[in-house]
Amino acid sequence: MKVLVAIKRVVDANVKVRVKADNSAVELANIKMAINPFCEIAIEEAIRLKEKGHASEVLVVSIGPDTCQEQLRTALALGADRALQIKAEDSPEPLAIAKLLKAVVDQEQPGLVILGKQSIDGDNNQTGQMLAALANMPQGTFASDVEIEGDSLQVTREIDGGLQKVSLKMPAVVTTDLRLNEPRYASLPNIMKAKRKPLETQTPEDLGIDISPRQTVLEVTPPPERAAGVKVGSVSELVEKLKNEAGVL
Amino acid sequence: MGNAILVVAEHDNSQLKGATLNTLQAAVELKAQGAGAIELLIAGQGSNAVVEQAAALPDVDRVLVADAGNLAHQLPEEVSSVVVNLLEGGDYGYLLAPATTNGKNLAPRVAALMDVAQVSDITEVVSADTFIRPIYAGNALAKVQSHDALKVVTVRTTAFAAVAETGGAVEATSVDAPAALGVSSFVGEELSVSERPELTSARIIISGGRGMQSGDNFPLLEAVADKIGAAVGASRAAVDSGFVSNDMQVGQTGKIVAPDLYIAVGISGAIQHLAGMKDSKVIVAINNDEEAPIFNVADFGLVADLFEALPELEKELG
Numbered sequence: 001m002k003v004l005v006a007i008k009r010v011v012d013a014n015v016k017v018r019v020k021a022d023n024s025a026v027e028l029a030n031i032k033m034a035i036n037p038f039c040e041i042a043i044e045e046a047i048r049l050k051e052k053g054h055a056s057e058v059l060v061v062s063i064g065p066d067t068c069q070e071q072l073r074t075a076l077a078l079g080a081d082r083a084l085q086i087k088a089e090d091s092p093e094p095l096a097i098a099k100l101l102k103a104v105v106d107q108e109q110p111g112l113v114i115l116g117k118q119s120i121d122g123d124n125n126q127t128g129q130m131l132a133a134l135a136n137m138p139q140g141t142f143a144s145d146v147e148i149e150g151d152s153l154q155v156t157r158e159i160d161g162g163l164q165k166v167s168l169k170m171p172a173v174v175t176t177d178l179r180l181n182e183p184r185y186a187s188l189p190n191i192m193k194a195k196r197k198p199l200e201t202q203t204p205e206d207l208g209i210d211i212s213p214r215q216t217v218l219e220v221t222p223p224p225e226r227a228a229g230v231k232v233g234s235v236s237e238l239v240e241k242l243k244n245e246a247g248v249l
Numbered sequence: 250m251g252n253a254i255l256v257v258a259e260h261d262n263s264q265l266k267g268a269t270l271n272t273l274q275a276a277v278e279l280k281a282q283g284a285g286a287i288e289l290l291i292a293g294q295g296s297n298a299v300v301e302q303a304a305a306l307p308d309v310d311r312v313l314v315a316d317a318g319n320l321a322h323q324l325p326e327e328v329s330s331v332v333v334n335l336l337e338g339g340d341y342g343y344l345l346a347p348a349t350t351n352g353k354n355l356a357p358r359v360a361a362l363m364d365v366a367q368v369s370d371i372t373e374v375v376s377a378d379t380f381i382r383p384i385y386a387g388n389a390l391a392k393v394q395s396h397d398a399l400k401v402v403t404v405r406t407t408a409f410a411a412v413a414e415t416g417g418a419v420e421a422t423s424v425d426a427p428a429a430l431g432v433s434s435f436v437g438e439e440l441s442v443s444e445r446p447e448l449t450s451a452r453i454i455i456s457g458g459r460g461m462q463s464g465d466n467f468p469l470l471e472a473v474a475d476k477i478g479a480a481v482g483a484s485r486a487a488v489d490s491g492f493v494s495n496d497m498q499v500g501q502t503g504k505i506v507a508p509d510l511y512i513a514v515g516i517s518g519a520i521q522h523l524a525g526m527k528d529s530k531v532i533v534a535i536n537n538d539e540e541a542p543i544f545n546v547a548d549f550g551l552v553a554d555l556f557e558a559l560p561e562l563e564k565e566l567g
Contacts, residue, residue: 133359141355168432
């Protein structure tokens with residue numbers, strides 16, 4: 001079984017982003033970039049499935065400008081077998097991404113597609129579900145555990161009240177939640193080896209997909225600042241203020 | 250394409266969940282901007298009690314009920330067929346769902362099947378086609394205009410007030426449930442049971458972080474919580490350290506909350522945690538590190554050892 005993993009290059013999770021002065025977007029110049037954390041978990045899960053003998057090949061795909069080859073190489077160093085970059089200059093919307101991935105699914109016929117549940121830049125939480133719809137596959141979103149049993153996939157999902165377990169007929173789409181696994185680090189020999197692994201590029205035109213946007217971002221603004229309040233000296237002063245000043249107790 | 254609003258109800262077949270009421274408020278605001286009637290879809294099985302609750306909602310113009318065995322657990326593969334069926338009728342300009350795990354699971358699947366984009370997790374309705382939504386974990390707000398004739402939108406429930414629950418009297422209409430796809434099935438559920446209020450709807454929340462040192466110390470928080478009817482939450486650091494289970498996590502990757510009072514105990518205030526609670530009306534921080542970033546957002550800060558402060562707080566509230 002082939003496993004397809006989709007990954008995104010995003011601002012490193014430890015960077016505090018700033019909005020550009022003209023309120024057009026978030027400042028991305030000279031900012032440290034990385035694989036989206038949920039996508040790292042997706043890569044790790046695919047590699048573990050290969051190590052357990054469930055997957056024969058792990059193909060990793062990213063959609064973006066040539067800079068995203070850096071993240072694809074990292075995925076190869078972590079253990080993916082092949083990489084595919086679909087060239088796109090501006091960050092396409094999730095629907096367009098899902099259509100591109102659907103075209104890759106048609107080409108590659110994976111038994112399982114793993115994606116992060118959301119990217120930490122756009123926070124959309126859409127692509128996996130959209131891909132599942134377009135590819136006519138069942139979806140196991142926000143997964144905290146994945147087990148393969150024959151041709152079905154047992155997925156434990158993190159839902160609002162606790163956990164839910166579903167059984168999906170493969171091929172299926174899984175999106176990762178934080179607790180699915182703890183991603184490994186790439187070793188130096190594997191980073192060297194990854195340089196010789198195949199990295200192919202295609203364009204949306206090659207795949208016959210129109211990626212023109214359906215939405216316009218009119219403005220990006222910083223959130224309202226919350227002013228720091230006062231320090232209180234004791235628990236009794238705190239309770240007094242909550243009761244009488246804030247009126248919340 | 251019509252202009253009516255289809256809202257997907259959040260329910261568990263026995264009770265209409267509060268998230269529905271907040272989502273309906275976004276629908277009310279869209280209607281004020283010129284959108285059409287508000288129709289509430291209840292997809293499930295044996296959900297009569299939910300239908301009754303829905304019929305009493307004064308802001309709902311029509312209640313639609315899809316009742317079938319394959320909808321019992323509201324799996325998105327099955328529910329999306331029902332929703333797409335309705336949308337293809339052409340009466341709707343909007344599909345709204347709460348940005349709960351259910352809504353997030355379903356809405357993008359429907360959007361893709363309808364070949365339209367989705368606007369996720371809106372916190373404000375600006376106009377009939379324009380919304381505000383947080384990006385980068387709430388570190389920026391994007392004003393997004395949708396150009397699709399059908400707008401699929403998920404609603405951040407804490408950003409909208411709940412609509413009134415009583416006073417309406419709407420007839421419920423039954424709608425078709427297409428044949429089961431059968432590609433997915435429900436196996437089981439482990440829902441956490443607690444006497445305390447749910448995090449996402451609690452008026453007061455008290456949360457513990459890494460400073461709690463161990464899950465064995467969480468009863469100190471619970472004792473305070475029970476004095477004031479609060480829900481108990483945790484930071485990602487506390488969850489990742491194994492102190493408590495992950496359904497208690499407040500933060501960008503956990504629950505987004507906005508109670509009247511949020512008490513952060515032993516929580517440093519990482520960006521990821523702040524993103525989940527910074528819209529709370531009043532924030533209290535108790536931490537022994539006076540440099541902790543949580544104090545920058547707290548209305549009231551107490552620099553103290555939480556192991557002394559918590560028992561004292563419990564006593565003061567007695």
